[in-house]
Amino acid sequence: MIALGSSSQTRAKILTNAGIKFTIRRCDFDESNITIKNPEEYVYEITKGKFKAYLKSYTLDMPFIVADTVVCTNGEILLKAKDKKEAEEMLKLQSGNEVDIITCMIYKSRHLEFSDLSLTRYKFEKFDKKDLSEYLKSGEWSGKAGACMVEGFCKPYIKSVEGFESTAMGLSIEKLLPFLEF
Numbered sequence: 001m002i003a004l005g006s007s008s009q010t011r012a013k014i015l016t017n018a019g020i021k022f023t024i025r026r027c028d029f030d031e032s033n034i035t036i037k038n039p040e041e042y043v044y045e046i047t048k049g050k051f052k053a054y055l056k057s058y059t060l061d062m063p064f065i066v067a068d069t070v071v072c073t074n075g076e077i078l079l080k081a082k083d084k085k086e087a088e089e090m091l092k093l094q095s096g097n098e099v100d101i102i103t104c105m106i107y108k109s110r111h112l113e114f115s116d117l118s119l120t121r122y123k124f125e126k127f128d129k130k131d132l133s134e135y136l137k138s139g140e141w142s143g144k145a146g147a148c149m150v151e152g153f154c155k156p157y158i159k160s161v162e163g164f165e166s167t168a169m170g171l172s173i174e175k176l177l178p179f180l181e182f
Helices: 009-017 039-057 084-094 129-138 165-169 173-179
Strands: 002-004 022-024 064-073 076-078 098-108 113-124 158-162
Touching: 002 009, 009 022, 009 165, 039 064, 039 098, 039 113, 064 084, 076 084, 084 129, 098 165, 098 173, 113 165, 113 173
Parallel strands: 002 022, 002 064
Antiparallel strands: 064 076, 064 098, 098 113, 113 158
């Protein structure tokens, strides 16, 4: 069993689909003070902050993992949309464009600490206006970095992909599995 230092339903789903037993242990970290413009450094600093917050809140009674994800297009970091209008703006930037989705994760057990910074690059076709409108109405974009959902709304618009879908979903499970200790 491991602890997931996140309340992300998508990360929980990734672990469940991989057959990994886990418990959710929320660890709050205020990301608003991070002002780094480089997306890789930004997501690393957030993940490191979550890691430290976890260690302050819990004992190391079981292995745990923390992670964070950002979406980047045209050199701009796209975080979680605050509202439907912001989600629409973010998705319009991604429509017909190249999009980098970067996930950083840190896994720690009593014997091992593993960090990973992975990038998955998508090239998207132009999003259909009607599909985009329906997606925005659905609210599924809420809580997603860049309002992007590669396993859902964006899937039919993927022109090309380099990297793992799990990275884009928020947890690079293919890279984590070899290091898990139970």
